[in-house]
Amino acid sequence: MTFQLPKLVFSYDALEPVMDAKTVEIHHDKHHAGYTAKLNKALEKYPEFYEKDITEILMNLSNVPEDVRTAVRNNGGGYFHHNLWWEQFTAIGPTPPSDPFKSVINLAFGSFDKFQKKLNAASTGVFGSGWGWLCKDSGRKLVINSTPNQNSPVSSGLVPLIAVDVWEHAYYLKYQNRRAEFVENFWKILDWSVVETRFNK
Numbered sequence: 369m370t371f372q373l374p375k376l377v378f379s380y381d382a383l384e385p386v387m388d389a390k391t392v393e394i395h396h397d398k399h400h401a402g403y404t405a406k407l408n409k410a411l412e413k414y415p416e417f418y419e420k421d422i423t424e425i426l427m428n429l430s431n432v433p434e435d436v437r438t439a440v441r442n443n444g445g446g447y448f449h450h451n452l453w454w455e456q457f458t459a460i461g462p463t464p465p466s467d468p469f470k471s472v473i474n475l476a477f478g479s480f481d482k483f484q485k486k487l488n489a490a491s492t493g494v495f496g497s498g499w500g501w502l503c504k505d506s507g508r509k510l511v512i513n514s515t516p517n518q519n520s521p522v523s524s525g526l527v528p529l530i531a532v533d534v535w536e537h538a539y540y541l542k543y544q545n546r547r548a549e550f551v552e553n554f555w556k557i558l559d560w561s562v563v564e565t566r567f568n569k
């Protein structure tokens with residue numbers, strides 16, 4: 369079984385006005401679908417990889433045959449990151465983090481406000497295309513970082529909890545060059561229950 373594009377669980381316009389319907393449609397049906405198709409294409413010669421979990425593949429890229437490794441890094445990363453991307457949004461408005469999880473964040477970053485500013489800065493500061501991340505490390509410590517292109521934090525042993533797509537395709541139709549405004553608005557559609565489920569796994 370090849371990798372499958374997950375269906376959106378909300379309509380294209382469900383995340384308005386933070387994300388406009390056209391952006392959601394193109395981002396999912398063209399970009400995410402494109403990564404999925406290219407990942408499957410790259411692995412045609414090595415179908416045993418279709419049986420693996422995508423995170424397992426990205427954690428062990430050195431096990432991927434060299435002739436398709438770059439394609440798998442790029443398109444496997446793109447496939448997995450967009451799975452995280454769509455899953456973390458809610459059409460019914462932001463669900464706040466629970467008090468226990470807020471305590472975890474405050475302990476790690478000093479305050480909730482400092483945490484948000486730090487993730488905003490990491491995301492806004494990506495040069496070119498990439499992602500801002502809140503991750504947990506193997507000791508369950510929270511880490512904020514960014515990766516270029518579709519390089520994955522899981523390849524460095526981290527577990528992504530919040531994924532901030534700052535490729536221009538994620539925001540350009542509505543925000544044009546105003547990436548910082550998009551990153552600020554991102555919080556309005558984030559489903560904290562998904563973030564906490566990822567943390568507690």
Ligand code: MN3
Nearest residue numbers: 399533535538
């Ligand atoms: Mn994207």
